[in-house]
Amino acid sequence: MEESHGLLIVLSGPSGAGKGTLCSELLRQSPDLVYSVSATSRAPRPGELEGVHYYFRTREAFQGMLEQGELLEWAEFCGNYYGTPRFAVEQWLRAGKDVILEIEIQGALQVKKRFPQGVFIFIVPPSLDVLSERIHKRGTEPEEVIQKRLSTAVRELAYVSEYDYVVINDEVPLAVDKIKSILTAEKCHVKRKPFLFKGGS
Amino acid sequence: MEESHGLLIVLSGPSGAGKGTLCSELLRQSPDLVYSVSATSRAPRPGELEGVHYYFRTREAFQGMLEQGELLEWAEFCGNYYGTPRFAVEQWLRAGKDVILEIEIQGALQVKKRFPQGVFIFIVPPSLDVLSERIHKRGTEPEEVIQKRLSTAVRELAYVSEYDYVVINDEVPLAVDKIKSILTAEKCHVKRKPFLFKGGS
Numbered sequence: 488m489e490e491s492h493g494l495l496i497v498l499s500g501p502s503g504a505g506k507g508t509l510c511s512e513l514l515r516q517s518p519d520l521v522y523s524v525s526a527t528s529r530a531p532r533p534g535e536l537e538g539v540h541y542y543f544r545t546r547e548a549f550q551g552m553l554e555q556g557e558l559l560e561w562a563e564f565c566g567n568y569y570g571t572p573r574f575a576v577e578q579w580l581r582a583g584k585d586v587i588l589e590i591e592i593q594g595a596l597q598v599k600k601r602f603p604q605g606v607f608i609f610i611v612p613p614s615l616d617v618l619s620e621r622i623h624k625r626g627t628e629p630e631e632v633i634q635k636r637l638s639t640a641v642r643e644l645a646y647v648s649e650y651d652y653v654v655i656n657d658e659v660p661l662a663v664d665k666i667k668s669i670l671t672a673e674k675c676h677v678k679r680k681p682f683l684f685k686g687g688s
Numbered sequence: 689m690e691e692s693h694g695l696l697i698v699l700s701g702p703s704g705a706g707k708g709t710l711c712s713e714l715l716r717q718s719p720d721l722v723y724s725v726s727a728t729s730r731a732p733r734p735g736e737l738e739g740v741h742y743y744f745r746t747r748e749a750f751q752g753m754l755e756q757g758e759l760l761e762w763a764e765f766c767g768n769y770y771g772t773p774r775f776a777v778e779q780w781l782r783a784g785k786d787v788i789l790e791i792e793i794q795g796a797l798q799v800k801k802r803f804p805q806g807v808f809i810f811i812v813p814p815s816l817d818v819l820s821e822r823i824h825k826r827g828t829e830p831e832e833v834i835q836k837r838l839s840t841a842v843r844e845l846a847y848v849s850e851y852d853y854v855v856i857n858d859e860v861p862l863a864v865d866k867i868k869s870i871l872t873a874e875k876c877h878v879k880r881k882p883f884l885f886k887g888g889s
Binding site: 608609647648650651652653654664665667668669671672673675676677680 | 810866870873874
């Protein structure tokens with residue numbers, strides 16, 4: 488990895504951990520950070536915009552991207568495809584920009600195989616009660632789907648060991664500050680400074 | 689390592705990097721941080737206080753501590769002994785306090801062998817010119833000693849690879865913020881979170 492490359496930051500964790508909220512707030516506070524827009528085959532929710540929240544694609548178009556190797560990671564959740572287009576991410580990183588992915592756990596593990604030098608942050612709720620509460624509050628799906636999400640979320644907590652960092656999302660401003668500190672620290676890490684006093688800082 | 693243990697933070701780097709200034713400023717901003725006072729056989733400089741800046745000991749007393757295994761690390765510089773008393777450091781860490789050591793490179797490498805779970809931060813000057821300027825400005829020693837210090841400092845830059853982080857000390861407030869971010873990030877590191885959702889956060 489060349490020194491001028493940006494960091495690939497992967498925010499992940501179980502459903503209900505609040506990673507979406509943290510990601511939005513982080514982007515608001517860090518205008519230089521680039522959000523990687525995912526592709527999905529699911530229908531847009533009210534207010535979701537093409538190219539901003541997701542690239543909305545048909546199942547067939549999504550499968551085409553998959554076959555062409557155009558996805559950095561992909562997964563199927565509740566009958567829908569989700570994935571990260573590879574090209575834009577790599578271009579931003581080469582341009583020295585930090586890129587943030589907010590993705591599900593299985594996707595994060597795929598990214599880790601391809602980009603082990605990424606920064607993998609696991610977001611967790613402060614307790615299992617809070618997790619259950621948050622998943623219920625979202626309330627856009629029937630109880631059966633909610634229960635399925637909840638049991639998946641509890642099972643997924645075990646994946647924490649695959650990550651570099653864990654941030655407990657008890658209060659959003661504190662959690663955001665922790666993530667910002669992680670990015671600052673990673674940029675100071677010796678493993679990312681191969682050319683000290685040669686190629687600059 | 690139990691979860692409630694504090695972090696052992698080792699600030700090190702070549703002479704003239706400004707690690708003393710950073711350490712003082714960090715302690716001023718972080719009242720919970722504990723400074724590990726070193727022992728030395730050198731004579732006090734004007735204004736230096738026993739038990740605050742150093743524990744001043746005779747060569748014989750220092751050698752006694754060495755023989756009793758009471759030092760976490762030690763080194764001889766310019767004919768004087770310097771070392772870190774082990775007992776106080778371990779007691780603070782067990783009490784959950786973060787302890788900071790500001791020590792020379794050879795000492796840091798000894799600490800790393802005994803406390804690999806410590807956070808090893810290498811402080812460097814922004815350039816070799818600045819390094820030379822700072823060593824000259826200190827001006828408490830003859831030119832011959834200064835030249836010896838300078839060539840040692842340049843040689844010592846190669847030890848950066850033994851550390852976890854490198855912080856370039858160009859502006860003190862920025863460098864202090866980076867160190868604080870490193871400590872925050874380390875506390876979020878998965879390797880320090882063995883009991884997530886069991887023993888607490």
